[in-house]
Amino acid sequence: MNVTLRAAFLATTLLMATSGVAYAQTPASSQPAAAATVNVTQGAAVMDAKGGAVGTISSVNGDIAVIDTGAVKASVPTSSFAQSDKGLLLGMTKAELEAAAQGASAQQKEQFLASLAPGAAVSDASGGAVGTIEAIEGDMVTIATPNAKAKLPKASLAQGPNGPVIGMTQAQLEAAVKATTPPAG
Structure with a gap:
């Protein structure tokens, strides 16, 4: 720190x-x-x-x-x-x-967590695009990628040089969402 x-x-x-x-x-x-x-x-x-x-x-x-x-x-x-x-x-x-x-x-x-707003771009630790913040509900943030939506705790986001950062790439986040989503049926 x-x-x-x-x-x-x-x-x-x-x-x-x-x-x-x-x-x-x-x-x-x-x-x-x-x-x-x-x-x-x-x-x-x-x-x-x-x-x-x-x-x-x-x-x-x-x-x-x-x-x-x-x-x-x-x-x-x-x-x-x-x-x-x-x-x-x-x-x-x-x-x-x-x-x-x-x-x-x-x-x-x-202060950073309070400043989060829908539409903000979210990056991974390397600066790669992950998605955007779609919604904020209490202590949860919905991040939309091109192929998935994930609800994460606000505390899982950190301030990066260009805005919010998470510890996963877009592919990792989408794979985690897929792994936790029940099959349609």
Whole structure:
């Protein structure tokens, strides 16, 4: 899961977490006059303000870095990091970042499912056409292919780059419908 977190939240959390910690062990006379340059690069270790491991930078694209915690991948503005002698600092613990990412992911999934509408094209994981949404009834979605109609739980659809995606190709969906349809007679 890859989730973009709000920059202001992270920056504020970083400032709150590091302001008392970074300088608490440094006499006021030796505090730097300006913040050190932060070098956010792929492969860099990320720690929380107390030195606990948060994860590793898996990629950087412009001013967004993706932190891989092992459980989630969270997109974080590069301005949310501070530099230490041991690596990058983030104002969130690993558990806090994972909880925020999972909460954001759940909210995004909920918004996506609420946005589904009849007529939307449905693709498979490879981007191949499967069919279109014909109807939505409660938590069920009817997907029409050229040869079949299938009722699936809304939760079985995910947001893809071009709209709704399911984990089956058109042929697999049609075969599943055929296998579960009683013979006419």
